[in-house]
Every structure is written in C-alpha cells, then in structure tokens.
Amino acid sequence: MSVQWYPGHMHKARQQLAAVMPAMDLVIEVLDARIPYSSENPLLAELRGDTPCIRLLNKKDLADNQRTEEWQAWLEQAAGVKTLATSLHESAKVRGIIDLATKMVPDKVGGDKDIEALIIGIPNVGKSTIINTLAQRKIAKTGNEPAITKQQQRIRLSEDLVLFDTPGMLWPKVENPDSGYRLAVTGAIRDTAIDHTEIAYYAAELLMSQYPQRLKERYELLELPATEDAFMSALAKQRGCVTSGGRVDYDRVSKLFLQEIRSGKLGGLTLETPAMAEREEVLVKQLREEKARKDRERKERFKKKNSKRR
Ligand SMILES: Nc1nc2c(ncn2[C@@H]2O[C@H](COP(=O)(O)OP(=O)(O)O)[C@@H](O)[C@H]2O)c(=O)[nH]1
Ligand SMILES: [Mg+2]
The missing domain is CATH 3.40.50.300 (P-loop containing nucleotide triphosphate hydrolases)
Structure with missing residues (x-):
C-alpha cells in the first residue's frame, strides 16, 4: 500500500x-x-x-x-x-x-x-x-x-x-516531520519515502528514552547501549541479523525491530504524550507561518517581474 x-x-x-x-x-x-x-x-x-x-x-x-x-x-x-x-x-x-x-x-x-x-x-x-x-x-x-x-x-x-x-480520504499530520516518523513506526504509513532503517532508528531512539525498561526486558540487556546504533548492532547480533561477512544486516534487523513493535511484542506502547504534542504544535505553527511568508514573497516577486515586462 x-x-x-x-x-x-x-x-x-x-x-x-x-x-x-x-x-x-x-x-x-x-x-x-x-x-x-x-x-x-x-x-x-x-x-x-x-x-x-x-x-x-x-x-x-x-x-x-x-x-x-x-x-x-x-x-x-x-x-x-x-x-x-x-x-x-x-x-x-x-x-x-x-x-x-x-x-x-x-x-x-x-x-x-x-x-x-x-x-x-x-x-x-x-x-x-x-x-x-x-x-x-x-x-x-x-x-x-x-x-x-x-x-x-x-x-x-x-x-x-x-x-x-466520510467521503474522500483524510490525511494525517503531514506538516510535522516527527509525526511522519511516528506514523511510520506504527505502520500507519506503510510504504513511504522514508526508508525502514531510518524508521527503525527513530523508533530505537524514541524507545530508549521513553521505554528503556521494556527494551532491556525484551532483549535481555543488562545495560541499555549508549546510542541507538549500538542498540541496533546488539539486537542484530542477538537475532542473527548479520551478513555472511559478519557485518550487521541493517535492513533485516530494522524490519525485525519494527515488526516486534507493531505486533505488541514489547507490550503496549504509546509514542507520544500531551506535553510532546503541545511542544511540537508550537513548532508546526512556526513552520506554517514560515511557509505562508515565503509564499507571499514569491507572489510579490512574480508580480514585480510581470509588471516590469509590461
Ligand atoms: N490490534 C488492533 N488492530 C486493529 C484494531 N482495529 C483495527 N485493527 C486492524 O488495523 C487494520 C486497519 O483496520 P481498518 O478498520 O481497515 O482501518 P481503516 O483504514 O481506518 O478503515 C486492520 O488490519 C485491522 O484488523 C484494534 O483495535 N486493535
Ligand atoms: Mg477503511
């Protein structure tokens, strides 16, 4: 899809x-x-x-x-x-x-x-x-x-x-890049321009800060690795997601991780809080205003160019 x-x-x-x-x-x-x-x-x-x-x-x-x-x-x-x-x-x-x-x-x-x-x-x-x-x-x-x-x-x-x-099809919060990632993590947007390695890394970063305990329990980690890259490597080794040359198969481990999140293997997860929403909404408003300003300036330039031509 x-x-x-x-x-x-x-x-x-x-x-x-x-x-x-x-x-x-x-x-x-x-x-x-x-x-x-x-x-x-x-x-x-x-x-x-x-x-x-x-x-x-x-x-x-x-x-x-x-x-x-x-x-x-x-x-x-x-x-x-x-x-x-x-x-x-x-x-x-x-x-x-x-x-x-x-x-x-x-x-x-x-x-x-x-x-x-x-x-x-x-x-x-x-x-x-x-x-x-x-x-x-x-x-x-x-x-x-x-x-x-x-x-x-x-x-x-x-x-x-x-x-x-409802007639027609409604779209999600496409203005906010973070919303795009979180929609992708849940599987709401399945086939997007975002590659699933990127989505998995986003998910790793988010879960490491919001649900460290769940990650430790599910993947039997005594300590949470320091970075999402280290976490993905640890997971890859644990689950045999390595190439014949012994390198981490990022593609495979990313798919596996996302599949586990989406199917509830880590338990019930909620990826955002009201406080996060309030913070991001301020940024979205700024983006929207910025875009409106640029649109106006572009129109102005276009008008000037046209009047000179005449
Ligand atoms: N786990 C879970 N899956 C659900 C639930 N409701 C719907 N689904 C699944 O989510 C997918 C999309 O459901 P659908 O009703 O077609 O969504 P729509 O696109 O909003 O009409 C389907 O695979 C459903 O079986 C729910 O409460 N829990
Ligand atoms: Mg439907």
Whole structure:
C-alpha cells in the first residue's frame, strides 16, 4: 500500500467535508491510541466549529494503558471532547459509542429527526472495523485497502442515531516531520519515502528514552547501549541479523525491530504524550507561518517581474 496525499486530493476532501459538516449533530474521530496527536486529521479542527465531538483512542490493546488515560484526560480538558478507549477485541465497548452519542444530543432523542453523526479518521486507524462493529454487519472493507468511500454511506445504528461515513480520504499530520516518523513506526504509513532503517532508528531512539525498561526486558540487556546504533548492532547480533561477512544486516534487523513493535511484542506502547504534542504544535505553527511568508514573497516577486515586462 502506498498512500500519497496530493494537493488536488486534499482540496477535494476539504470541500466534501466542509459540505457535509454543517448538517451533522456530532463528529466521531477515530485516533490511533499509540499516536493520538499524529493520527489526528488537521482538517477536522479547522472545520468542526462547535459541533460536539467524540474522540476514540482505538487500538488500545497496542497502547500503553497509563498513557491512554493521560491522553483521555487531556483531550477532554483541552479539546472539550468526549473520549472512549476502544479496540477490536472489545466490541461491547465499541457499541458503547451509540449510547454516548445519543446522550450528547439529548434534544433529538425520541424526536422526528435523526441524530446524524459523522465518523472520520485517517487510513488504518480502524475506522472500517468500528463501522462494522457498530452496524453488526460487514459494511466497510477492512485491512489493506485505503478504499475511498465514494458515496456517502448512511448507516442506521438505533432508532435515534444515524452514522455517516466520510467521503474522500483524510490525511494525517503531514506538516510535522516527527509525526511522519511516528506514523511510520506504527505502520500507519506503510510504504513511504522514508526508508525502514531510518524508521527503525527513530523508533530505537524514541524507545530508549521513553521505554528503556521494556527494551532491556525484551532483549535481555543488562545495560541499555549508549546510542541507538549500538542498540541496533546488539539486537542484530542477538537475532542473527548479520551478513555472511559478519557485518550487521541493517535492513533485516530494522524490519525485525519494527515488526516486534507493531505486533505488541514489547507490550503496549504509546509514542507520544500531551506535553510532546503541545511542544511540537508550537513548532508546526512556526513552520506554517514560515511557509505562508515565503509564499507571499514569491507572489510579490512574480508580480514585480510581470509588471516590469509590461
Ligand atoms: N490490534 C488492533 N488492530 C486493529 C484494531 N482495529 C483495527 N485493527 C486492524 O488495523 C487494520 C486497519 O483496520 P481498518 O478498520 O481497515 O482501518 P481503516 O483504514 O481506518 O478503515 C486492520 O488490519 C485491522 O484488523 C484494534 O483495535 N486493535
Ligand atoms: Mg477503511
């Protein structure tokens, strides 16, 4: 799977979302509990206005429970949304969304008009799996398909509540390079321009600072190596990821390490905290302003050149 976000793509999705949003009573955004910040779609913040919102921290089975609770508290307080931590192993919990959603729009309960909720999420967060659990039948294709919902789907969940699947495909935080790496570590972006050795080294650095104990336990290390390079070499030797010439096979050890992280072999891991998100958001704003300034300057130069020509 190779997912690319092109300006045309993004423009169309923005238009579609902007068109359906005003009619919605509620938005349900599916996040990956391992990266609640980076798996957010930036468009929603832009277009939601004051529409009530539920944020699902999905794949909680792969995340760190303590951090999931920390994120829920932070999101409810800072973003004024309701949250639920869900996973495909707990369908009753997922179906709890119906109750929560209904309670959030009390005026429409028992009335003539349905409560209309929009479900959104970047690819691979588990949106289709959730839709199928809520509907109790297979409506959406799950797995390796970044299938674009072409027609607006209308799924009745109860007497009062109707769910709409988002048209178009939403992109993650592409502006923030660190988000790109963390999305890649979780496997949300599978086939990117970033090579998996680079992703594995990023993961090693991150886990060495955030989860040193887990690394020591999983790889039976008495001491954590001083650098991520030393860690990768140690792992390579331990797992026989060496070439016939006795050199470290970086490609193979990187794949192995990422596979172990993604499949939960190191236990539940959450790669970001609210404090990290707050810090990075400041940097992202600066990048965005810088880009806007450059765009303006380029336009100015272009205008001057054209007026001289005339
Ligand atoms: N471990 C785990 N995997 C999940 C969970 N939910 C979905 N998945 C898997 O994640 C992948 C993407 O799920 P899908 O529903 O197609 O995501 P979508 O792209 O957001 O519609 C599939 O392989 C699912 O089986 C979850 O709660 N836990
Ligand atoms: Mg899907």
